[in-house]
Amino acid sequence: MEIVILPNSQEIGRLGGGVFADLVTAKPDAVLGLATGSSPLAIYDNLVARHQAGEVSFAQARAFTLDEYVGLPADHPERYRSVIEKDFTGRVDFAPDSVQGPNGLAEDLRAAGAEYDAAIAAAGGVDLQILGIGTDGHIGFNEPGSSLASRTRIKTLTHQTRLDNARFFDNDLDAVPVHCLTQGLGTIMEARHILLVATGQGKAEAVHHLVEGAVSAMWPGTILQHHPHVTVLLDEAAASRLQLAAYYRQTYASKPAWQGL
Numbered sequence: 183m184e185i186v187i188l189p190n191s192q193e194i195g196r197l198g199g200g201v202f203a204d205l206v207t208a209k210p211d212a213v214l215g216l217a218t219g220s221s222p223l224a225i226y227d228n229l230v231a232r233h234q235a236g237e238v239s240f241a242q243a244r245a246f247t248l249d250e251y252v253g254l255p256a257d258h259p260e261r262y263r264s265v266i267e268k269d270f271t272g273r274v275d276f277a278p279d280s281v282q283g284p285n286g287l288a289e290d291l292r293a294a295g296a297e298y299d300a301a302i303a304a305a306g307g308v309d310l311q312i313l314g315i316g317t318d319g320h321i322g323f324n325e326p327g328s329s330l331a332s333r334t335r336i337k338t339l340t341h342q343t344r345l346d347n348a349r350f351f352d353n354d355l356d357a358v359p360v361h362c363l364t365q366g367l368g369t370i371m372e373a374r375h376i377l378l379v380a381t382g383q384g385k386a387e388a389v390h391h392l393v394e395g396a397v398s399a400m401w402p403g404t405i406l407q408h409h410p411h412v413t414v415l416l417d418e419a420a421a422s423r424l425q426l427a428a429y430y431r432q433t434y435a436s437k438p439a440w441q442g443l
């Protein structure tokens with residue numbers, strides 16, 4: 183796990199955007215794993231700017247989102263399928279039908295989960311997955327207690343996650359769905375490169391556990407300690423509880439240029 187501590191979101195966007203741009207330049211038909219929420223926005227904005235400057239195209243790429251609320255009507259603005267289009271995919275040149283998400287309106291949610299994992303596998307697997315992390319340590323919507331080997335399936339959101347996400351629903355907690363369909367931890371772990379972004383003091387405890395805690399279903403993101411290629415982009419506040427912060431800074435500052443991210 184590589185830890186990169188950066189001064190602000192703009193730098194996170196620049197560095198993270200560079201990782202995506204390098205990938206789709208080298209492999210135009212790359213399979214991208216996309217997250218919703220606030221954490222990836224600086225990277226998406228950076229990629230939109232690169233696209234508008236003619237530096238990068240997603241015309242041949244495909245994308246899979248991490249998760250979806252169960253039961254939100256198809257035209258609801260907070261449905262993740264709509265959110266990712268507004269925040270990123272609709273602002274660049276993805277081809278029609280090249281962006282997929284779990285079907286939170288499926289009658290058979292169990293089958294929808296299995297079909298989603300099969301679709302990712304049929305596409306050749308995810309080359310680069312962007313992740314945020316919840317204040318309770320979730321990645322995707324794999325809440326504490328999730329199986330570390332889980333596949334795409336229904337999960338119940340914790341009260342904390344619903345509180346955290348109420349800001350997207352006019353601060354109306356009752357409007358935040360209780361269930362979601364999320365890629366499992368086992369599904370996420372199959373991505374070839376994982377880029378996790380966390381900003382703000384509210385993420386400091388989760389980031390401490392993610393990087394320096396014991397691997398445990400109580401802090402689901404800790405499963406990433408078993409992944410061979412994870413890059414964690416943090417601002418100062420999110421990094422504020424890291425015990426080895428000085429070492430991570432020194433390591434990144436003295437990193438050989440040929441290593442890349």
Ligand code: F6R
Pocket residue numbers: 216217218219220221222248249313314315316317320321322323
């Ligand atoms: C979103 C997702 C979640 C978020 C996490 C952090 O698709 O899977 O794990 O990444 O809840 O949310 P933000 O970035 O809004 O703090």
